[in-house]
Amino acid sequence: MNIKEYEKGSFLKPLTSVKYLFKKPHTLRYPKETKPVADRFRGLHINDVDKCIGCGNCRDICPCAAITMEKASKIGRPIEIDKKGANPVRPKIDYGRCSFCALCVEMCPTGSLKMSKDLIYTSPDAEAFAWVPLEEQGREPGFIQDNEITPLMLEAEEMEELEPEVRKRSFEEMILGFSEEQARKEAMRCLGCGICMQGCPAHMKIPEYIQAIFDGDNKKSVKYMLEDNVLPGICGRICTHRCQDDCVYQYRGAPIHIMWLKRYATDQLEDYKNVNIEKMPETGKKVAIIGGGPSGLSAAYHLSTMGHSVTIFEQKNRAGGALAAGIPLYRLPIYELDKEIGNIESMGVEIKTNVKVGEDVKFKDLLKEFDAVYIGIGLSYGRSINLKGEEHPDVVQAIDFLRQVKVEGRRDITKHVIVIGGGNVAMDVARTVARLQEINYQSKDTTVETVSLEDWDIMPASQEEIDGALEEGVIFNPAWGPNQVIFNEDGSIKGLEVKKVKYVFDENHRFNPAFYEDQKKIIYGDYIIESVGQMYNFSFIPKELMDKLKFTPRRKVWVDEYGETSIPGVFAGGDIVETSKGDAISAIANGHRAAIGIDRFLHGKSRRG
Amino acid sequence: MMDIVDKIKGIEGAKVTVQRENRVFVDVSEDKLISTLYDMKLIGFHQLSVQNVIDRIKDNKFEIFYVLYSREYKINAIVRTWIDRENPVIKTADKIYPSAHTWEREISEMFGIKVDGNEDSGKPFILENWKDLPPMRKDFDSVKYSSEHFVFRHSEGENE
Numbered sequence: 178m179n180i181k182e183y184e185k186g187s188f189l190k191p192l193t194s195v196k197y198l199f200k201k202p203h204t205l206r207y208p209k210e211t212k213p214v215a216d217r218f219r220g221l222h223i224n225d226v227d228k229c230i231g232c233g234n235c236r237d238i239c240p241c242a243a244i245t246m247e248k249a250s251k252i253g254r255p256i257e258i259d260k261k262g263a264n265p266v267r268p269k270i271d272y273g274r275c276s277f278c279a280l281c282v283e284m285c286p287t288g289s290l291k292m293s294k295d296l297i298y299t300s301p302d303a304e305a306f307a308w309v310p311l312e313e314q315g316r317e318p319g320f321i322q323d324n325e326i327t328p329l330m331l332e333a334e335e336m337e338e339l340e341p342e343v344r345k346r347s348f349e350e351m352i353l354g355f356s357e358e359q360a361r362k363e364a365m366r367c368l369g370c371g372i373c374m375q376g377c378p379a380h381m382k383i384p385e386y387i388q389a390i391f392d393g394d395n396k397k398s399v400k401y402m403l404e405d406n407v408l409p410g411i412c413g414r415i416c417t418h419r420c421q422d423d424c425v426y427q428y429r430g431a432p433i434h435i436m437w438l439k440r441y442a443t444d445q446l447e448d449y450k451n452v453n454i455e456k457m458p459e460t461g462k463k464v465a466i467i468g469g470g471p472s473g474l475s476a477a478y479h480l481s482t483m484g485h486s487v488t489i490f491e492q493k494n495r496a497g498g499a500l501a502a503g504i505p506l507y508r509l510p511i512y513e514l515d516k517e518i519g520n521i522e523s524m525g526v527e528i529k530t531n532v533k534v535g536e537d538v539k540f541k542d543l544l545k546e547f548d549a550v551y552i553g554i555g556l557s558y559g560r561s562i563n564l565k566g567e568e569h570p571d572v573v574q575a576i577d578f579l580r581q582v583k584v585e586g587r588r589d590i591t592k593h594v595i596v597i598g599g600g601n602v603a604m605d606v607a608r609t610v611a612r613l614q615e616i617n618y619q620s621k622d623t624t625v626e627t628v629s630l631e632d633w634d635i636m637p638a639s640q641e642e643i644d645g646a647l648e649e650g651v652i653f654n655p656a657w658g659p660n661q662v663i664f665n666e667d668g669s670i671k672g673l674e675v676k677k678v679k680y681v682f683d684e685n686h687r688f689n690p691a692f693y694e695d696q697k698k699i700i701y702g703d704y705i706i707e708s709v710g711q712m713y714n715f716s717f718i719p720k721e722l723m724d725k726l727k728f729t730p731r732r733k734v735w736v737d738e739y740g741e742t743s744i745p746g747v748f749a750g751g752d753i754v755e756t757s758k759g760d761a762i763s764a765i766a767n768g769h770r771a772a773i774g775i776d777r778f779l780h781g782k783s784r785r786g
Numbered sequence: 787m788m789d790i791v792d793k794i795k796g797i798e799g800a801k802v803t804v805q806r807e808n809r810v811f812v813d814v815s816e817d818k819l820i821s822t823l824y825d826m827k828l829i830g831f832h833q834l835s836v837q838n839v840i841d842r843i844k845d846n847k848f849e850i851f852y853v854l855y856s857r858e859y860k861i862n863a864i865v866r867t868w869i870d871r872e873n874p875v876i877k878t879a880d881k882i883y884p885s886a887h888t889w890e891r892e893i894s895e896m897f898g899i900k901v902d903g904n905e906d907s908g909k910p911f912i913l914e915n916w917k918d919l920p921p922m923r924k925d926f927d928s929v930k931y932s933s934e935h936f937v938f939r940h941s942e943g944e945n946e
Contacts, residue, residue: 231943239929240928240929241928241929241932241936242929242932242933242938243932245939245940245941245943245944246941246943246944247941247942247943248941248942248943249943251941251942251943264943265943266941266943266944267943269939269941271936271938271939273936273937273939274932274936276928303937304939307939
């Protein structure tokens with residue numbers, strides 16, 4: 178514009194700007210107004226710290242190392258720290274480093290981490306740019322993860338198993354195992370956060386062995402397993418897999434099949450000769466182990482690697498304890514037992530079968546002859562429920578029945594069987610009966626019914642066992658309690674009278690069942706198997722020593738943190754101690770812990786000298 | 787749709803794949819790249835939407851691609867070529883598509899690819915005083931770079 182043009186204008190010209198008073202301004206009145214941003218804008222983070230489990234996957238994926246994990250006490254608000262399957266830490270993000278790529282949000286297994294639409298923060302202090310993002314910082318969510326488009330493989334590999342109609346016909350192993358391709362694919366899903374290790378009683382090195390399976394190095398994988406678990410192949414079949422309950426994939430998809438990956442790796446090795454823990458030089462110390470169950474085998478293996486000479490005394494004709502006698506063949510084949518127990522024997526452990534301590538060998542002699550004694554007798558006797566009429570020979574204990582079928586080769590069964598109990602052992606019994614009935618009668622006009630105090634929602638058996646039993650035709654009677662056995666005139670069993678359960682646990686969450694006495698029914702059957710729990714038998718210990726043995730309030734053997742009982746030099750583990758959760762893996766963990774305790778004791782480092 | 791694909795197929799040395807409706811891949815060798823782009827413009831692809839690079843580190847190649855758009859046919863055509871990762875050089879396309887001038891500046895900074903004929907290609911674009919490996923190369927270790935250049939703010943929960 179030149180000056181002449183300006184001079185030409187009217188003196189009213191400046192007033193033309195008045196019209197802009199009524200127009201929408203082109204500027205924003207910041208900070209009252211902010212510019213609208215895209216829906217999936219990637220700004221400062223938001224984290225729901227109650228949902229977050231502190232797994233650290235966001236830290237591991239961060240390409241700028243901008244994320245560190247902050248202690249729960251320092252995040253600025255109280256959180257529940259002893260949550261199951263969680264670490265008491267939460268991510269802290271350094272915005273001096275963050276590149277706002279949102280990989281952390283994509284990876285977050287719980288979906289607690291989000292990004293907001295806010296990108297503005299000012300402070301003269303450089304340290305102030307690192308903080309723990311919280312929901313109450315009041316930012317509006319922008320970028321949120323999506324299960325449809327995600328870098329994670331949320332679905333688990335399908336495991337092939339025999340169809341119910343096929344598997345019922347024999348005791349063949351029903352889970353078929355992973356192929357190499359499936360195993361690699363499943364192993365690839367693992368993020369390596371290690372949250373699962375807290376759930377495992379033996380704290381196995383799960384991320385490491387899964388990584389080795391992914392790398393195709395099964396030997397290395399089994400080597401990692403044997404460090405904490407001497408029976409990996411068995412646990413790969415029958416474990417209660419608490420690790421999978423903690424797997425971070427559970428929040429957005431299916432947990433990794435850790436147990437079956439373990440089975441895959443061990444199945445690839447014919448024996449564990451080259452992967453066993455290296456043996457230490459001989460110490461000349463002798464340890465006696467009473468009971469050849471998982472805890473005894475675990476203690477024996479680790480003690481022999483420490484250089485001690487170990488002898489196991491097993492009262493049955495085969496070591497393995499509940500694994501050998503209790504778990505049906507369709508879940509755990511004999512060859513797997515032979516392979517893993519054979520491996521323990523190859524380490525120099527002597528297993529004396531058919532030796533009953535207390536009868537064939539005196540307990541006191543063991544104390545004299547050996548430098549230390551480990552008791553891992555387990556709960557090898559069935560517990561009765563004082564049912565009226567249970568003295569009848571056709572009322573049997575689950576543990577005896579399972580042993581007869583698995584070890585002694587019993588194949589006869591009656592047509593109508595009642596199983597009392599709702600736990601995993603009851604499921605084993607019911608499914609074994611279903612197989613025997615199929616073999617004997619082709620399931621024509623046969624029934625197998627279970628009776629349990631617990632209703633569906635609190636049934637102690639695992640869901641997969643219940644589903645398997647239902648598929649095989651087992652009839653459930655949940656929330657019914659056994660009252661008495663009803664007999665025919667000729668003395669044979671006619672059925673079981675049951676009454677409806679009011680509640681199982683009282684207001685103090687104690688086991689204290691109550692019944693509706695007026696609601697009764699009869700379940701017809703001619704054979705009853707009781708599967709309501711097991712108990713131990715300490716009759717082999719002489720009375721004067723028994724008095725010294727301390728018990729916990731829940732009638733388990735008291736042991737210190739190294740598995741030593743109140744009698745010096747006598748250690749205990751397995752199901753008879755309080756820390757056991759009643760499964761093989763916690764018995765294996767107990768045995769390992771006691772082995773460390775025995776080694777300390779033998780080197781004169783015992784707590785009580 | 788099909789007549790334009792036939793036209794593209796007529797370009798010498800072009801391997802054409804129709805990936806889906808309205809999206810065509812045109813793979814050419816390195817020496818035919820500029821002439822193909824020229825022919826594409828003559829056919830009717832007047833707009834260069836994006837020019838960028840993918841680091842195919844496993845094949846030891848850089849994939850250079852030009853996303854072209856034709857308003858007339860409503861088709862995206864992606865012209866691709868592969869060059870060696872060692873001493874990567876391409877020829878400029880800014881005489882055909884002027885917007886390529888800026889794209890090439892970004893490419894040369896982010897991937898360290900020299901662009902012949904574009905005098906601005908070596909100049910700093912958005913990075914300041916960058917002395918490391920070009921940051922979009924896959925062998926660039928971002929964690930290492932961050933830890934060398936920025937203060938690490940340690941948290942107390944790290945070892946728990």
